[in-house]
Amino acid sequence: MTPQMIFLMFFGGAAVWFGIVVFRTHSMVRSALALLFSQTAVGVMFLLMQAEFLGVLQIMMMATEMSVMAIFMVMFMMDPGGMGAMDMTHQKRLSLWAGGIGFVAALAVIWLADWGPANLQIPDATEQTAELGRELLGRSMFIFESAALMILTAMVAATMVAIHPNEGRKR
Amino acid sequence: MIPELIIALSVGAALFGVGLYGALSQTNLVMIIMGVELILAAALVNLVAFWRYLHPDVPAAQMFVLIVMAVMAVEMAVGFGIAIARFRSRGSVEMEEARELKG
Known part of the structure; x- marks a missing residue:
């Protein structure tokens, strides 16, 4: 067993364990932090698989996303601290079966499945990032630009949905 | 058989199962979004594993990962937009109470 396999198993186990904790804890802040740890463990798995750029991106993006999520959870939940130990689940048995x-x-x-032969000749991190840049600004430019437009549209749509309908009429 | 690939894909399968359980069992919109995030994280693990162990010479696979990350961000932005609208109009984001579209 190689060190890479051991660390992959360790961080994979951590990602799954923290994923389970998300739905087991009553405290919403703990829940958001557990999801942050789970996503960070996924990011570390990317680093172990030598996808340095994607690993760092995953960790940075998820740290920001989960911080925002924690704020939203405290704002919107009836019992964000989990002191009342409220049960906020339904159709538990069906969900367990579906997940299982x-x-x-x-x-x-x-x-x-037959995954075919392994290709273990991986370019180094600098070459990978350069290749990804060439891919993004070359062959896949249209898809990349579409993703940017999708994010912009979602930002505008989310803001429009969130604005109170009578916001402008109050003044 | 590539053991590292099998380990990574198994982790992806477990994350998918946990995320599916969360998305189906939770009554709160924010918790449902968390379940969907876990399902997308499973997709990310699988994509990176396929790239690393089967096609490390194809940068398009990494580009695919970036697109899934963009989908994660969009899903959160739209989900929270809906959550704010729902909270303002009904004072709660409990999905058990959201029955307006039910026939």
Whole structure:
């Protein structure tokens, strides 16, 4: 067993464990922090798989996203501290079955599929980033620009939805 | 059989299962968004693993990861926009109470 496999298992286990904690804790801030740790563990897995740029991007992006999420949770939840230990779940049995079946089906595909030969000749980090840049500004430029436009549209749409309908008429 | 690929894909499968459970079982909109985030994280792990162990010479795979990250950001922005609108009009983001579109 190589060190890469051991660390992949460790951080993969951490990502899954913190993912479970998200739905097990009653405190919403703990929940948001657990999701942050889970996403950070995923980012570390990217670093272990030598995708340095994506790993750092994942950790930075998720740290910001989860901080915003924690603020929203405290704002919107009826019991953000979890002191009342409220149960905010429904159709638990069905959800457990759906999650379990999804997991087992994915595992079956993983173990039964023929993944073909491994290609372990990986370019170094500098070359990877340069290649990604060439890809983004070359062949995939249209898709990349579409993603940017999608984010802009979502930002405008989210702001429009969030603005109170009578906001302008008050003055 | 590539053991590292199998480990990464298994982690992705587990994250998908946990995320699916969360998205279906939670009644609060923000918690449902968290479940969807976990499902998308599973997709990210799979994409990076496929790139690393099967096609490390194809940079388009990394570009695909960037697109999924953009989808994650968009999903959060729109979800929170809806949450604010819902909270302002009904004072709660509990999805059990959101039955307006039910026939």
